Structure formats: structure tokens, C-alpha cells
Amino acid sequence: MTSPRNASKTPLMRTTRGRLMAGAMALGIAGIVGTQTVLPQSLALADPVKVETAAPLDFSHVVSAVQPAVVSVRVKQEIEPRMMNFNGGGDFNEFFQDLPKDHPLYRFFRRFGEEAPSDGDKRERPHQYGMSQGSGFFISEDGYLVTNHHVIDKGTEFTIVTDDGKEYDAKLIGADKRTDLALLKVDADHDFTYVKFADDTPNVGEWVVAIGNPFGLGGSVTAGIVSARGRDIGAGPYDDFLQIDAPVNRGNSGGPAFNMKGEVIGVNAAIYSPSGGNVGIAFAIPASTARDVIMDLKDGGSVVRGWLGVQIQGVSEDIAESLGLKEAKGAIVAEAQADGPAAKAGLKSGDTILAVDGATVDGPRELSKMIAAYSPDTEVKVTVWRDGAEKDIEVKLGRLQDTDQQEAAAPVESGETSLADLGFSVVTASEAGLEGNGVVIAEVTPDGTAAEKGLRPGDRILTVAGEDVKTPADVQAAVKKAEKEGRKAVLFRVERENSTQFVALPMNLG
Numbered sequence: 265m266t267s268p269r270n271a272s273k274t275p276l277m278r279t280t281r282g283r284l285m286a287g288a289m290a291l292g293i294a295g296i297v298g299t300q301t302v303l304p305q306s307l308a309l310a311d312p313v314k315v316e317t318a319a320p321l322d323f324s325h326v327v328s329a330v331q332p333a334v335v336s337v338r339v340k341q342e343i344e345p346r347m348m349n350f351n352g353g354g355d356f357n358e359f360f361q362d363l364p365k366d367h368p369l370y371r372f373f374r375r376f377g378e379e380a381p382s383d384g385d386k387r388e389r390p391h392q393y394g395m396s397q398g399s400g401f402f403i404s405e406d407g408y409l410v411t412n413h414h415v416i417d418k419g420t421e422f423t424i425v426t427d428d429g430k431e432y433d434a435k436l437i438g439a440d441k442r443t444d445l446a447l448l449k450v451d452a453d454h455d456f457t458y459v460k461f462a463d464d465t466p467n468v469g470e471w472v473v474a475i476g477n478p479f480g481l482g483g484s485v486t487a488g489i490v491s492a493r494g495r496d497i498g499a500g501p502y503d504d505f506l507q508i509d510a511p512v513n514r515g516n517s518g519g520p521a522f523n524m525k526g527e528v529i530g531v532n533a534a535i536y537s538p539s540g541g542n543v544g545i546a547f548a549i550p551a552s553t554a555r556d557v558i559m560d561l562k563d564g565g566s567v568v569r570g571w572l573g574v575q576i577q578g579v580s581e582d583i584a585e586s587l588g589l590k591e592a593k594g595a596i597v598a599e600a601q602a603d604g605p606a607a608k609a610g611l612k613s614g615d616t617i618l619a620v621d622g623a624t625v626d627g628p629r630e631l632s633k634m635i636a637a638y639s640p641d642t643e644v645k646v647t648v649w650r651d652g653a654e655k656d657i658e659v660k661l662g663r664l665q666d667t668d669q670q671e672a673a674a675p676v677e678s679g680e681t682s683l684a685d686l687g688f689s690v691v692t693a694s695e696a697g698l699e700g701n702g703v704v705i706a707e708v709t710p711d712g713t714a715a716e717k718g719l720r721p722g723d724r725i726l727t728v729a730g731e732d733v734k735t736p737a738d739v740q741a742a743v744k745k746a747e748k749e750g751r752k753a754v755l756f757r758v759e760r761e762n763s764t765q766f767v768a769l770p771m772n773l774g
Contacts, residue, residue, distance in 0.1 A: 320471065320524065323471075323473050323485070323487055326473055326522060326524060326526050327473065327475070327485050329526045330459050330475065330520075330522055330526045331427050331475060331483065331485070332426070332427050332428070332457035333401050333402045333456070333457045333458050333459045333520075334399065334400075334401045334427065334475045334476065334483070334519060334520060335399070335400050335401065335402065335409060335424045335425060335426050335427070336397060336398075336399060336400075336424070336425040336477040336480075336482040336483075337397060337398045337399060337400045337411050337415055337416070337422065337423075337424060337425075337434075337448070337477070337518060338395060338396075338397050338422070338423040338424075338425065339395065339396045339397065339398070339415060339416055339419040339421070339422055339423075340394075340395055340419060340420050340421040340422075340423075341394050341395070341396055341417075341418045341419050341420065342418065342420050396415070396419075397415075397477060397480055397515055398411055398412060398415030398476075398477065398515060398516075398517040398518040398519075399411065399415075399475075399476035399477040399515065399516055399517060399518045399519030399520075399532070400415075400424070400448065400518045400519065401458075401459055401519065401520045401528065402456045402457065402458040402459070403458055403459065403460065403461075403558065404456075404458050405455040405456055405457075405458055406455070406456075407432075407434075407449055407450035407451060407452060407456055408437070408447060408448070408449055408562065409424065409434070409447070409448050409449075409450065410445065410446070410447060410448075410518070410520075410531060410554065410558055411445075411446050411448060411517075411518030411531075412444050412445065412446060412517045412518040412531065412533055413439045413440060413441050413443075413444045413445055413446045414444055414517065414533075415446065415517050415518045416436060416439060416446045416448070417439075417441075419436070421433070422434040422435070422436065422448055424448070424450050425482060426456075427482070427483055432450045432452060433450070434448040434449060434450045435448065435449050435451075436448055437449050437561055437562060437565055438560075438561035438562075438564070438565035438566055438567075439561070440557050440560075440561065440566070440567045441500075442500050442501060442502060442567070443500065443502055443549060443553060443554075443557050443567075444499065444500070444533050444549065445531065445549065445554055445557045445558060445561070446518075446561075447558055447561040447562060459520065459522075459526065459527070459528055460527060460528065461527065461528050461529075461551040461552075461554060461555045462523055462525070462527035462528060462529045462551045463527075465493070465529075465550065465551075465552065466490045466493075466506070466523055466529045467490065468489075468490050468491065468492060468493060469489055469490065470489060470490045470523060470524075471487065471488075471489060471523070471524050472487065472488055472489060472490055472508050472510050472521050472522065472523065472529065472530075473485060473486070473487050473510065473521070473522045473523075473524075474486045474487070474488075474508070474510040474511075474512055474516065474519060474520070474521050474522075474532060474546075475519055475520060475522070476512070476515065476516035476517075476518070476519025476520075476532060477515045477516065477519065478512070478513035478514065478515040478516045479513060479514060479515050480515055481515070484516075486510045486511040486512065487510050488508055488509040488510030488511070488544075489508070489509060489510075490506055490507070490508055490529075491507040491508055491509050491545070492506075492507040493506055493507070493550075495507050495547060496629060497534060497536075497547055499533075499534060501629070501632045501633075501636075502553070502629075502632060502633050502636060503629065504550060504553060504633070505530075505533070505534070505547040505548060505549065505550070506521070506529065506530045506547065506548045506549075506550055507545060507546070507547055508521055508530070508546050508547075508548055509544045509545065509546070510546065511542040511544070511546075512532050512535050512542060512546035513535070513541065513542050514540075516532045516535075516546075517532060517533060517534075518531065518532065518533075519531070519532045520532070521548045527551075528551055528554075529548070529550070529551050530548025530549055530550055530551060530554070531548055531549040531551075531554050532546060532547075532548050533547055533548060533549050534546070534547040535547070568639065568640060568663060568664075569635075569636040569637075569638075569640075569663070569664040570635045570636060570637070570638035570639060570640055570642060570644075570661035570662070570663075570664065571604070571605065571635070571640065571661055571662040571663055571664040572604070572605055572606050572631075572635045572646075572659065572661060572662075573600065573601040573604020573605045573606045573607060573662060574597045574598075574599065574600050574601065574604070574606045574611065574617075575597070575598040575599040575601070575763055575764055575765070576595040576596065576597060576598060576617070576628045576631060576632075577595070577596055577598055577628060577765050577766060578595065578596075578627050578628055579592050579593060579594050579595070579596055579616060579627070580592055580768060582752075582753040582768035582769075582770055583596060583753070583755060583766060583768040585751070585752050585753050585768070586729070586746070586751055586752075586753040586754060586755040586768045587616060587649060587755065588652050589616065589649060593618070593624070593625070593626055593627070594616045594617055594618045594625050594626075594627070594649065595616070595617045595625055595627060595628045595630075595631045596614070596615070596616045596617075596766050597611060597612065597613055597614065597615045597616070597617065597648075598613060598757065598763070598764040598765045598766055599613050599763070599764040600612055600613060604662065605659050605660055605661050605662045606646075606659060608660075609646075609657050609658060609659040609660070610657055611646065611648065611657055611659070613726075613727070613757055613764065614650070614727070614730055614755075614757065614766075615648040615649070615650050616648060616649040616650075617631055617646055617647070617648050618647045618648065618649055618654065619646075619647040620634045620635065620644055620645070620646055620647070621644050621645050622645070622647075635661065636664065638661055639661075640661055640662055640663040640664075641660060641661065641662075642660070642661050643658055643659070643660050643661075644658075644659055644661060645657070645658055645659075646658075646659050651730075683736070683739060683740065683743070685771075686712070686713050686714055686743070686769050686771075687708060687709040687711075687712020687713045687714040687715055687716075688705050688706075688707065688708045688709065688712065688714040688715075688719060689705070689706050689707045690703040690704060690705055690706060690725065690736045690739060691703065691704055691706045691736070692704070692734070692735055692736070693724065693734075698724070700724075701726065701732065701734060702724045702725055702726045702733060702734070702759065703724070703725050703733055703734070703735065703736055703738070703739060704722065704723070704724050704725070705719060705720065705721050705722065705723045705724075705725065706721060707721060708720055708721055713769050713770065714769060717767050717768070717769055718767065719756075719758065719767060722760070723758045723759070723760050724758065724759040724760070725739065725756055725757070725758055725759075726757045726758070726759055726764065727742075727756070727757040728742035728743060728746075728754060728755070728756055728757075729742045729743070729745060729746040729751070729754050729755055730755070731745070742754070743771070746771070747771055751771065752770060752771060753768040753769060753770045753771060754768070754769055754771055755767075755768050756768070756769060
């Protein structure tokens with residue numbers, strides 16, 4: 265029964281009073297136990313992120329507008345004829361030299377349309393051809409179209425199939441292997457529907473539509489989003505791919521990736537696929553790269569790039585420490601090529617390139633792209649780190665050329681001198697049977713520091729901590745000097761297979 269004293273109080277008042285008493289008890293207990301902060305049940309936080317959804321109901325408006333500009337590219341390629349090889353070697357004719365004319369094999373070849381070779385038969389074999397296919401898209405009404413270099417590579421004839429099934433012969437205007445782009449031209453008595461490259465770089469998460477010729481199924485449309493930007497997949501020196509998850513398969517190469525405005529944001533070029541099929545990771549050449557390369561191909565049939573003439577590598581934390589750099593940025597010159605623009609201007613091995621015309625160089629890839637963007641004979645200011653200070657050097661760029669590498673001779677192990685603390689031993693170049701300067705690594709401890717950093721027997725050490733070395737004693741002296749200077753790592757300039765690189769080995773300073 266409710267007492268008269270409480271009869272006048274409503275249930276809400278009793279509930280409120282109970283909560284207050286519970287709170288007071290909680291505060292009292294807290295005071296006994298220790299100082300605490302009591303938070304309300306609803307935290308006083310900033311408003312959470314709110315996103316206004318703007319997903320398209322469908323992609324049909326984009327597809328209907330751009331699909332007529334997308335084509336299938338068929339390429340006829342000459343294939344080297346395969347010679348029948350008997351007994352692991354020899355020419356096909358040699359097999360028949362000692363056979364009688366009535367041998368069954370002669371009848372076999374006549375049956376299948378070939379005359380068996382006779383002694384001294386020098387007739388040329390007929391050319392053999394194969395057919396490959398990819399995708400492409402028109403970029404002008406007068407018939408210029410873009411595809412990949414690897415689609416048209418070694419092609420002798422090119423056929424374009426438009427969305428309405430019409431076929432046209434095309435000619436190759438130019439191709440650039442380094443960026444995997446090519447430009448074809450169709451001549452016709454009418455205009456073609458064409459698309460343009462996007463001016464703006466797409467954001468990660470934007471919708472993307474890919475149209476192409478996967479597995480020969482022309483006019484296929486897939487959709488997804490931009491998954492990432494600036495991907496380096498090891499395809500070339502100027503890798504800067506967009507990663508998309510729109511399904512792309514074999515035959516999509518050279519096809520366009522569109523944004524929702526119907527602009528080309530990329531040229532589909534590669535997929536990541538352990539199984540050979542689509543797994544949701546595809547790579548497209550960005551529109552900004554494609555536009556510049558295609559314009560060069562249209563103007564002259566080739567891409568002309570600036571050339572600095574250096575072998576470069578990245579700056580690791582160890583290398584930065586050994587050079588006294590505050591940040592592990594830039595590109596260190598492993599070697600300035602003889603008679604190259606850099607060498608003529610005074611750049612040398614060990615210089616770390618920090619900037620070009622004031623633009624910061626983060627690493628080798630950025631430097632390669634910067635230099636390639638200049639025309640040959642352009643004078644640029646290269647900022648380097650040398651002997652603990654920055655130095656500006658004016659360089660007149662040359663023209664980029666492909667170069668071949670030759671293999672170096674293998675060393676002979678003898679007369680070893682131990683550098684056990686760093687995990688390797690060395691001999692002089694002459695003891696190793698080699699000409700020239702430097703010392704040669706004779707042995708590397710499998711679990712040592714040198715092995716961990718990638719050094720191996722046969723590597724020729726040219727300099728240590730910036731000092732030229734000719735004997736094992738020179739190596740030890742240079743290491744000791746770096747240690748006295750308080751370096752945590754010592755920098756080795758190493759030559760391997762006619763290329764040079766820097767390797768920083770950390771030292772134990774006790």
C-alpha cells in the first residue's frame with residue numbers, strides 16, 4: 265500500500281527522484297574510490313560525416329553517347345616459321361639428306377601439300393601469320409584512334425570494326441613502347457563519332473565505365489570505381505596507372521575507361537590476374553599521360569624525350585644517414601654515363617638529385633618523368649646534394665636512346681681479406697682476373713649484413729664512403745674513417761653486370 269506521504273507524487277516524480285539518488289550514490293562512491301569523470305549517456309561529439317548519395321540509376325546515358333566511338337582492333341601479325349628439329353638440333357634439310365627418294369616421309373609431305381626438301385633446296389618458306397585483337401577509340405572525327413602498343417606490336421595489317429559492324433583498314437601513325445600507347449588512322453569519306461580525354465584527374469571512388477572487346481566480344485560494357493591512383497606496376501619507367509575495379513579481360517587492352525561525363529579518364533592496359541581472368545584489379549594509363557603522348561605521335565610519329573644520362577636509385581634511410589641527408593628523398597646517381605649530358609655538366613657518382621628547376625624529386629620514378637617531359641637540348645637546373653651541401657648544376661639535356669647492357673666476367677676467388685663485421689671478404693680486381701679499378705667481393709656470409717642488403721660474390725666495389733678503393737686495405741680504411749665520423753651506415757658504390765648502384769651497410773658502433 266502507498267503511504268499518504270507519497271500518495272501525492274506522480275510516478276514520473278518518483279522515477280526522477282530515484283535517478284537523482286542513484287546518481288548521488290554513484291558520485292559518493294566515486295569520491296571514496298578516487299577522482300573520476302562521469303560522462304553522460306549521450307557523448308558530446310562533433311557531428312559524424314554525412315555523405316549525400318549521388319549514384320546513377322544506370323549508365324545507359326553514358327554508354328549510348330560514347331559507344332559509337334569505341335572500336336575493336338584486329339591485327340595481322342607475321343609469325344616466325346617454326347623449323348622441325350630432329351635429334352635436338354640441325355636443319356630440317358639435314359634430316360633428309362641421307363634418305364632415299366622413295367622414303368615414306370617424302371610421300372607424307374607430298375600428301376599434305378609440301379614437297380620434301382631436296383639437297384641444296386634454298387626456297388624461302390612461306391610467311392606465316394597470326395591474328396590478335398584488342399580495343400581502341402576514336403579521338404577525332406577524321407579517323408585518328410588510340411590503342412595500346414602491345415596490341416599493334418609486330419602487326420602488318422590493321423582492321424577496325426566499329427560498333428555497327430563496319431570494317432575499315434587502318435594505318436599505323438606511331439607507337440610508344442615506354443607508355444604502351446599507339447595511334448592509328450582510318451581514312452573514310454565520312455566523319456566518325458569521337459570522344460575526348462578528361463581534363464581533370466579522377467578521384468578515388470568515382471564511377472568508371474569500361475567499353476571494349478574482351479575475348480572478341482565487341483561492344484562489351486562493364487562498370488566500377490576508381491580504386492587507386494599512381495600505381496607503379498613495373499611495366500615501364502613512367503608508370504602512373506589508375507587502378508579500377510570495372511571488369512577488364514583479355515581484348516579490353518586499348519579500350520577507354522569513361523567518367524560519368526563521357527570523357528576518357530584512362531586507356532585500359534593491364535590486369536592483375538593470378539588465374540588469367542578478371543579479379544577486380546585492372547590498370548589504365550591516365551588521360552593526362554595519354555593525351556601528351558598521342559599528340560606527339562600525331563605530330564611526328566614518335567615521342568621525343570629529354571635524357572640526363574645517369575643511372576639512378578632511390579635513397580633509403582640508411583643511404584640518407586650515410587650522406588647526412590635529413591630525409592630519405594631524391595635520387596642518388598650511381599653512375600654518370602660517359603659523354604652523357606650529366607657527365608659533361610659535372611654531375612658525378614654519389615650526387616643525390618634533390619630537385620629539377622626547383623621541383624622536388626621524391627625518388628627515381630619522379631625524376632625519370634620530370635626529365636622525360638623536357639625536350640632535348642633544354643637547359644635545366646639540377647639541384648644535388650654533394651659533400652654535405654646543396655649545389656646547383658646547369659645541364660643541357662640530350663635525347664633519350666635505348667641502350668644495351670653486356671655481362672661482366674666472373675671473378676676468381678683467391679687471396680681473401682676478411683671484412684667479417686660487414687659480412688663479406690674482398691680481393692683486388694687483378695687477383696680476381698679483372699681489369700680496371702676497384703675490389704671484388706669474393707665471399708658473402710649468408711646471414712650477414714652484406715647478404716641482407718643484396719651484395720653477392722662478383723660485385724665490384726668502386727668507392728666506399730665517397731673514397732676510391734683499389735685494395736682491401738682501402739676498404740677497411742674507408743670504413744674506419746666513416747665510423748670515426750659517427751656514421752651509422754657506410755655507403756658502398758657497387759658495379760654489377762655493367763651497371764652501378766649504391767648500397768648502405770649499417771655499422772655496429774658499440
